[in-house]
Amino acid sequence: MSIQITVRFDIEPDRMERVVASFQKLCAATRQEEGALRFDAFRSEEHPHVVVLIEEWADQDAIDLHMKEDYVAGFLTEVDGAFVRPPQVDRLQPLGV
Template structure:
C-alpha cells in the first residue's frame, strides 16, 4: 500500500475557490479503482492549512489517479490558491 500526505497552505481569500475544486475531486477519487482512503482535514490551530491523506493499493492506481481531470485542474490552480508550496510525503506500507 502507498500512502500520500499532501499539505496545502491556502490563501485566506482563495479558501472557497480551493474547496470548490477539491470537494468534487474527493468524491470522484473515492470511486477510483485502487483508492483505499482519500480524506481531507483542516488544522484546528492554523486556518486554511489542509492535509489530504491518501491510501492507494499500488503505484499503478496513483499513476491512473494523476490523470484525473479534476486533479489536473486543481494542480493547475494551486499557484493561485497557495500561500506556500504544497508539501508531499509518500511512504509505502507492506501489508
C-alpha cells in the same frame, strides 16, 4: 502493501472557500477510482488556512492513473495560484512496530 501519502497545503486566505469546494469535488471523484483506498481532505483546527490530504493507494499504478484523470487537471487549474508555498508531500513508511 498499500502506499500512504499526506499532503499539506497552505492556502491563501482569500481563496480558502473556493479551494475547499475544489477539494470536495476532487475527493468525491477520486474515491470512485478502483485503486483509491482512502482520499480525504481535512482543515487544520490550529491553522485555519491549512488543508491536509490523506491518501492511501493500492499501488503506484493507481497513483499514476489518478494523476492522468481529467478531474485532477481540472482541480489543478481551479487551485492555480491559491497556495502560499508548494504543497508538502510526505510518502509514509511504516515503522515496523
